[in-house]
Amino acid sequence: MRVTRFLGAAVVALASSFSLFAHADEASDKAIRKTLESLNLEIPVESIASSPLNGLYEVNLKGGRVLYASADGQFVMQGNLYQIQGGKPVNLTEKVERQAISKTINGIPTAEMVVYPAIGETKSHITVFTDTTCPYCHKLHEEVPELNKRGIEVRYVAFPRQGLGSPGDEQLQAVWCSKDRRGAMDRMVDGKNIQAPKCDNPVTRQFEIGQSIGVNGTPAIVLADGQLIPGYQPAPQVAKLALGAK
CATH class of the missing domain: 3.40.30.10 (Glutaredoxin)
Structure with missing residues (x-):
């Protein structure tokens, strides 16, 4: 009985956690989009998602180009994000952009x-x-x-x-x-x-x-x-x- 109650409490706690994370993602999405709208970008935003770097969001523009933004939308940058893999730098930005450009062009x-x-x-x-x-x-x-x-x-x-x-x-x-x-x-x-x-x-x-x-x-x-x-x-x-x- 105690185990059942513990699991029930754990499920509620997890559900609350997922709700908070979803809310935070939604808030970040809204804040970033608001900032981008103020920049009058000529290219529409396709999607906004978490990047491999904690706290940094990846903004995918229509056509393939990528921007990065902070969760609160106060900082926006354009540039390459590298990750060291096996002692060598891997350009993550270029990888994402190539995939998107390939999809666009081959479409x-x-x-x-x-x-x-x-x-x-x-x-x-x-x-x-x-x-x-x-x-x-x-x-x-x-x-x-x-x-x-x-x-x-x-x-x-x-x-x-x-x-x-x-x-x-x-x-x-x-x-x-x-x-x-x-x-x-x-x-x-x-x-x-x-x-x-x-x-x-x-x-x-x-x-x-x-x-x-x-x-x-x-x-x-x-x-x-x-x-x-x-x-x-x-x-x-x-x-x-x-x-x-x-």
Whole structure:
């Protein structure tokens, strides 16, 4: 009988503890969101959860970027959180961001991209934010056949680097509205004008996705595992990184 009463009291105590913890989490969530609202972030908050470091909360933004905040919302920071594992530093922030970026990018339907398939076996793929007015995008485009030969599928998404309404935006919309997108991309990169009727296209949406994951210039290469590589890289180097991405 005494044991039964003890267990009953223990259950009540545990229930009270869980209630307090839930209330504290709810209070922290509310405080952090209030602070973030005052910062006028342009990117929505996806979730807020406890980080591996006690007392620090992980704020996941739409697209993949991560912020950290104190439980009372009085301190907010952007930066990398490292944990020493086996005597080596592990970038926990980068790990979380890569997973989120991979989910975001790999969630874009390939039907909304300009895709250059691998020759033979597809060993990996890269997603490239591009602009037809960008010289280094042209340089990377010249190496797409080499990447394809190495088993890398190249997927283009649009990112007008000078913003929506710019000449690059108009060109990209023309490419995406063409019946033969690959042919239109090739001709546009060669400096030839193409004509295409206006259509419902994903250029604006892809531009916004790029901004949300931290793209601020072109070309920007995203590996299959979500790693973001800003700027041009030679084909052999890109292929090595792409094949190593898990």
